[in-house]
Amino acid sequence: MARRGQRQSGATRPAPQRRRPARDADGLLPVLARAVREVESAVERSDVRPSVRTKFQVVALLVREERSRVNADHTSSDAYRAEQLRRLDGIATILAKSAARETTLLGLLAEDAVISEAAASLKREMLIAAGQEPPREEPVSRPTTPADTTVRRVVPQTVVQRQLANPFLAPDFSSAPARPPRPGRLAGWELITPLLRSFEHAAASASKALPEPTTLRTAEGLELMPHQARLIASAAAGHRTFLLADEPGLGKTAQALLAARAVGAYPLLVVVPNVVKTNWAREAGLWTPKRNATVIHGDGETVDGFADIVIVNYEVLDRHVGWLGDLGFRGMVVDEAHFIKNKKSQRSRNVLQLSERIRTRAGRPLLMALTGTPLINDIEDFTAIWEFLGWIDETGPRAELMESLEETDLTPADPGFSAAARARVIDMGIVRRRKVDVAADIPARRIADLPVELDGAIGRSIRDAERELADRLVARYETALATRTSGSTVDGIDHDLVRRVAGWERSDRDSAKTGENVFSLVRRIGRAKAGLAADYAAQLAHSVGKVVFFARHIEVLDAAEELFTERGIRFSSIRGDQSRTTRQKNIDAFVNDPDVSIAVCSLLTAGVGLNLQVASNVVLAELSWTNAEQTQAIDRVHRIGQAEPVTAWRIIAAQTIDTKIADLIDAKAGLAATALDGSDDEVAASADFQLEALVALLTNALSE
Template identity: 70%
Template sequence: MARQAPRRSGTRRPNSRNQRPAARRRDNEGLLPVLARAVREVETAVQRGAAVSVRTKFQVVALLVREERARVNADTSTSESVRAGELKRLDGVATILAQTAARDTSLLALLAEDANVSDSAQSLRREMLAQAGMAAPPEELELPEAPLEVPGTERRVVPQSVISRQLANPFLPPDYEAARERTARPRRLAGWELLGPLFRSFEYAGSGAPSCMALPEPASLDAPGGMTLMPHQAEMVAAAAAGHRSFLLADEPGLGKTAQALLAAEATKSYPLLVVVPNVVKTNWAREAGLWTPQRPVTVIHGNGHSVDGFAEIVVVNYEILDRHVGWLADFGFRGMVVDEAHFIKNKSSQRSQHVLELSQRIRARAGRPLLMALTGTPLINDIEDFRAIWQFLGWIDDTKPLGRLMESLEETGLTPADFGFYAAARQCVIDAGIVRRRKADVAADIPARRIADLPVELDDEEGRSIRKAEADLAARLVARYESALATRRSGAVVDGIDHELVRRVATWEREDTTTATGENVFGMMRRIGQAKAAMAADYAAQLARNVGKVVFFAKHVDVMDIAEETFAKRGIRYASIRGDQTTPQRTKQIDSFVNDPEVSVVVCSLTAAGVGINLQVASNLVLAELSWTDAEQTQAIDRVHRIGQAEPVTAWRIIATQTLDTKIAELIDLKAGLAARALDGSDEDVSSSADLQLEALVALLTEALSA
């Protein structure tokens, strides 16, 4: 027995010694060590002032930290102590990311939920997962190169009339422009990362910096069909006639971009012409084509395309059904392509963006120098990199570098990103590639001014009290998270007052936590606020209708529209309604009744369904019953009224619920409104291009609660 005791203790000692190496092996295996190395590389580069070179790595690390946190939280196969340890290490990586972003705030844009994830970022993500011994999910694996072998091809169709056209003319005419197109070979700039500096060059623009390429004087303002162009429209058409073939036409809404695109195609004989548009405006495009280019037959694709005219010279298709028709459209032989509301393709990972880029690439490969036009009055929604997919559609860049004439222009500057003056020169090179941006104040002095007037309302009923309590509960939840994080932080850093970096991290956690069961999130709260003020907003619209004439009423949610319509019916006010679930004939009938029937005083519009592509300038007053999450969406709605043809000053009455999140969101929208002005119009307004409204609202709420 005396001999056996040492054996028992001896058997325990090897086990205890083996536990430590096993723990160390776990620490040095898997994704965490890969993330730790990568985040240190990012931190070092930013400290050296070379943030541009590691933007992709910064974004990928942030994405993987977010994904790994969710995986660890959901993993029930490990003990709670192991999970806590892994989460603690992930917090360490996240802290370094936050500190790094604080050094270069342009990196914050990459953390937004709708930030574009480029193909190079996806590739780096797969590479880092492979280093960690992990495989990317099947849906994220690379697609085969053959364009017709992608998922969803079973939905693709080829209309019979298109087959008839192909049989009638099986050989597409040759395009000798393709042979004359030169390919730029980077010389001095070879090896430089250029896309980041090109995007940043628009953030660094100073006051008065140009935002429009030089345009020639038009020879005439006359257009086919007896129509007459405005001078700014004729200038753009003249540029196309002079040989320019790619345009980001970013005129403010209401300045006639449709006519400019159609007449540019006519001036360059870019037929057949493909036009990709939102569903709500495709019928309007056909009508405009009939007005401006009546000699060119136009066809609109509906559903599976049974009514398509395969011999038409202008083909109009909406984003929503592009996946069914992308196969035959790619082989149709288009010599021009127009993308309307081009900000719809800003997310390159979306299916519609991929289809648009595929079509552009196929057209450019065959036609050499086709006419490519991206039309949008709001090219920037959240971030400067919203430009990326648009520039790629136009053939100015690919995933990694500038192309063709843009690269040649950058070479001709004689500068590199390390040289003083590069950013201003690079910005001008991009503008000269084809950015056309005119403001109403610059080119249409006869359009009256517009103003946004906030109308505060009190929610003093039971619902209002419930909303304020829910907001207080949300603030308390944020404070609890903040205090818990402050108490458990490892760095030992002492911050005098509010730790604003930690505030932003806590707000990010709250926004990402969609499973919170302890109270309402910010999205549900804003919807409740919209419902609570709907009747008051409708009452005010009714008063306006009785006093000043026709009124446009915008709401974001269907239930708010329902409340408004019930209110108008009770007041004996006739109204029209524009919603997302209407067919094109139904929508047209509703618009016509509002525009032409003097007894129809109000049109109730969905902010998303009616925010683009319709003309409502018969009214000069509109009511914004609910706030949007972007200034661009609000601007689009206002510009349905404030556009060419408007004869009176326009007032947008914005209904704001006081003592609620509504007031904070309104302030944030106004702050964010300077993004496009700063990037495109040379404004001095200092507004962060990376602002995320949901995140910033939570930051404001938590900061206010901590300051109380």
Template identity: 70%
Template sequence: MARGAQRQNGARTRTRGRPRQDNDGIIPVLARTVREVESEVQRGRVLPSIRTKFQVVGLLMREERARVKADEAQSVTRRAEELKRLDGIATILATTAARDTSLLGLLADDAAISDHARSLRRELLRAAGMQVPEEPARTREPAEPTAAEQRQVVPRSVVSRRLANPFLEPDYSAAAKLAVKPRRLAGWELIDPLLKSFEGGGELSCKDLPEPVTTRGAGGLELMPHQGRLVAAAAAGHRTFLLADEPGLGKTAQALLAAQAAGAYPLLVVVPNVVKMNWAREATLWTPRHPATVVHGDGETIDGFADIIIVNYEVLDRHVGWLGELGLRGMVVDEAHYIKNPKSQRSRNVLQLSERIRTRTANPLLMALTGTPLVNDIEDFTAIWQFLGWVDETKPVGELMAALEELGLTPADRGFSAAARAAVIDRGIVRRRKVDVATDLPSRRVSDVPVEIDDEAGRSIRAAEQSLAGRLLARYERVLQARTAGGVVEGVDHVLVRQVAAWERANKTTKKSEDNVFTMMRRIGQAKASPAADYAAQLARSAGKVVFFAKHIDVMDTAEATLAKRGIRYASIRGDQTASVRQKHIDAFTNDPDVAVVVCSLTAAGVGINLQVASNLVLAELSWTHAEQTQAIDRVHRIGQDEPVTAWRIIAAQTLDTRIAELIDNKAGLAARALDGADQEISDSSDVHIEALVTLLEGALEERISRQAS
């Protein structure tokens, strides 16, 4: 048998008849082909056909190298000569890939091999004089759905929306408009120089923004000047923003109003679970004419016709299918540093949706919101830039690529770094610090952060509220039945409601197994402990030191365990500490830059200490009086504080917590109007207790009346 034994994979044999020459076989064919690839890449013409040639040459070179090493029939000299020639081909491949690093992925073990690549492989083997058996026709079986695809759902209300508008057509004009062929920068590695241009520091990275067109949002709320400038930029036509303002500068409002200015509806908002309900609340306040819906679980309760769809990262994988087909005209990603790892599932979901929007919609609004765009290193920028459509996996694209070409510089030229950095910033990086816009901010403010308690703890809390409401209702009905004079009040007897609430507040004989208003609030505090600590950890990473306040020891214990799990160092101020231990913890928080959070008892640390090294605090549990809350905030907001202070009050949505927060705020608002800020009202905490009980009883009565009417 001629020296044409079966080659690797049993796919080819050598033609019989003539001795092997240096210009015979596969090596000369590979050498000619790789030179063609090298020449095209040098000219910046990395077409799909060139990428296929690069991949096939690489694969055949590997096969030939393995065959030569295993061919013991050849002399040692001959094998060495052929391996040397193959090394030359490998060198050309390497230098070519250095010009366009995306080519390297084609040689990965898991790289897909297209039908075109298989066909080209057979052509090159035949050109080398090899006999290549025809591949049998392959029947393509339906691919098994992946685990992620199996989890995907389509809510019924979304089906209704599709049926209401079945002729929604994508707009592909954006893709053609943004296609930019590199000229001067063809073949240059650009992502790394762009990232490094931000390492040197310099001026604050903030795009020039126009003066605000209006100082009010659609909901009638007053805008701060820095907020109005970003909204004005969106109104003027800018459509991509990395909004990196420090926490507390109103990024949520800016995003909602920018979407309204751009007409970017339907708008998708992807957020951490802890702030999902807060986004819905802010949307109601700032853009009340555009209904918002929140996706929970499989989304069966959403409004499929809403303008704003709010979904958390954890359930996004179930909804990427229908969201990609909805005709979205805008997308906001809150806490965008969550997608810093482009290989994570949540990042892939976000990037998949972003790409689909950009290819199907002309000029979509894309906004990445984060006070901490960089968590680990400068590479954290890349996934965010990719979401915004400024870069793809290997190079700048669209308007950014065009702007870099217009510079007339390459990474080897002096001045490229500063000019490239400015070009990236001009694409829409907006960064403002509290100290720079302090005149635009109130000196102190309280911002509510609603969280959902929807696990076993949430069910237990709602059951306990129903039980307490049922006990109040039973007492109310007993009193009505016992009345013999004074007549009967139609509907709800609000005077009696307050009497029942007062009796319950004063009742000292409630069974230990029954919940009262105090145990209810403690249950809610326990359920909020972990998400509140998560929020404190997020603030610590983005804005520096954070003060965490709680009323109960078990809430503090849970918070500290959560912070430890997140790798956050903390100090602790409790009522059972000696004075020296307490001061040691205060000093650690004040002086040690690595101690990011201090977990404080509201009663033990609410007065008498100075924690002004921080400008952010988290109120994990509600106070019963506005004065107690203010005392806690004043541990941070005091003489010597250089930065505006924000108190983040964690509220358990759809529980008694929400009503109590409103009651505390109403007390403060009344005092401010009545006394013009000269004095503070010292609210009686029993008033809040009674009002909370009134809320429960009136809700139970209204529900009963509604059932009777139906």
């Protein structure tokens, strides 16, 4: 008791003035259960204050510690430990659901998340309330102020260098500032609600008329589809705000990047979900190769402060919003813009703050909101997007839209106002094309690669394991080279020996005893991608309806189904261990029930004998070992009778052996096509993908 009194005397308030929390007779779990319900309630109300974020983090820390303690407790009965773990799982599930609703909480779960003084203090109080003795010393990462208990603001060093190189970065006053709307017939009317309602019952497609393009090729000779070129032509002609709501698979990323190039909107800020930020960097290199793109990871230690295109994901935007607002951007793109639909969320406030800052400094910046979600659903969700684009503010339409509405000479009391107002809002820059509308412009079936970064400890572990495998291959190669008795020498890499070494590794059953082999490594990569792949499938389901999700391993299928369950997304599970009756029941549910959004399929057992053409989007969470296996999966959707072009989204772990396997699949697909056209190539002789992947890994290692 004396020690506890000493710790309390070191707190901000003197011990006599601080009321000690009442102890809970049942231990820590009831304390955690009450706290997590308070967090859940706050998230549901969109009232995530700093104190709620602190409580979320502390509950997560204590759940981890209590789980470790229970697992290590061999003095209690198995039944008691099972019950305690079950209750802890219940608390963890509520935490996960809360984080799914308010994704800014996810950063508090990271290994390197800062434990503020407020969090350390709350943790002590909860332990005392549970009747436990807190540790003598609570680690505190660094001193914090009350305003900085949950959000760390950082300024990367290269950004400081850019600011020093441009100390007098001036706003762009080349365009006249926006005038306040002049009083007219609509003065005094509440207009936001009528504008939103005008979209609810309209049957016509919500898409702005766009000019015909002068060319379908980029400066580098890349081919554009006509619908893409029309939007770029509109930007070049002077339009600066777009709500680009094309269906997934129609190239919104390329359109945004090329629109920015057409109007010189650099530097360009791009805010995206974490799952697609690597793909944005790759697409920038493809479509705008003369413009340097940089991706912000974590605290931005690797960011290039002088880049033309800055890509940041929603989850880390909090800590970078300060310096991003001062960098002088002339354009901003928000991908999956429905993420900001809740204006009370922190990420929405950050995006709107940056948009306002850019519009103030740049005059007429390029602002683009990208989303595949149909506008006719949940139209209130688009209030934040219209505000981001500068069409409205908290009170009503801004000057440009207001003047356009005044030109109709109508008020909300007039019968024709709804149709006229909707047309004026669409003309502000709403563009939506469906696959079926532009089917003649796009291939009937295409594979779109979506590279993802494996961050954190899991990503580091996989990269370390891959290096270990490469080092073992190099050691085998060097040993074989040194002990060769034939006396022959080869300049550079001996590719025949490389293939023999890869074959030895491929057939060596004992290699797993000394480290990773190619099978276990690929399986680990699949598990690491599972959450990202499922997250993207969930986004697709929200945007376009039914999606087929393919994976090879049971744990990946399980992880995907768990995420869909947490998000309230109905799915059908189609696996090899099901009875014929259960399997058919689940297939029928996906095909016939409009509320079943996703079919979760085993790549090995559901890749044949299925007709799932009710969907036109496929997510390949794991790569196949043969092109035929991949093709069979896609053909469950791309079948006779399919009315829409099919897109297969292939999730690839960047900077891993995953990329090599993807390249091999594509190469073998081309080789097979050549053979079918009459070539004498021996396709079967080079069909061992495991061997080819090891050859590529060893060759790259020897080339470094």
